[in-house]
Amino acid sequence: MKTFARWLLALGMMFAGLSHLFWARREFQAQVPDLVTDVLPIDKDGVVVASGAVEIMLGAALIVLPKERRRVGSLLAAFFIAIFPGNLAQAMDRRPAFGLDSDAARLTRLLFQPLLVAWALLATRD
Template identity: 85%
Template sequence: MRTFTRWLLAGGMVFAGLSHLFWARKEFQAQVPDLVTDVLPIDKDGVVVASGAVEIMLGAALVVLPKERRRVGAILAAFFIAIFPGNIAQAMDKRPAFGLDSDAARIARLFFQPLLVCWALWSTRA
């Protein structure tokens, strides 16, 4: 079961990463907190492209580095935690994206992020 869920997560990560790079770049830009671009010398599109590349690499690593799966799972969990402020910013700034066009939908999405963290950790344990 863990192997199946790990591969499912890997596929989801690669798909999400590709969507960052191609068809959903504008949507993902709505999740980049203004603070990030105020502090770092990068624009929102650069953040989206970089995070997409990281998602593709982490998704691939879940499959092609079986001996490192615990480490990759921990890194992926940390990545999910690191991008959580973007979800909070989207909710607080009331930015519609991905069909999240109400406060209730944006807030409900916040509860999904801890599940992703747990999924990454659980699916990569022996």
């Protein structure tokens, strides 16, 4: 069961990463907090592309680096925590993206973030 959960997570991460790079770039830009681009010398599209590349690498690492599974799971959990402020900014600023066009929908999405963290950790532990 853990193997299935890990593969599903890996494939989901790679799919999400590819969507950052291609068909959903504008949608993901709605999640980039303004503070990020105010502080760093990068625009929202650059943040989306970079995070997409990280998602692809983490997803692939879950598959191709089985001896590093636990470490990759920890990095993935940290990544999910790191992107939470973007999801929070989308909710607080009421930015519609990915069909999240109501406060209830955006709040529900926030509640799923801890589940992703748990999934990354539990699926990569022996």
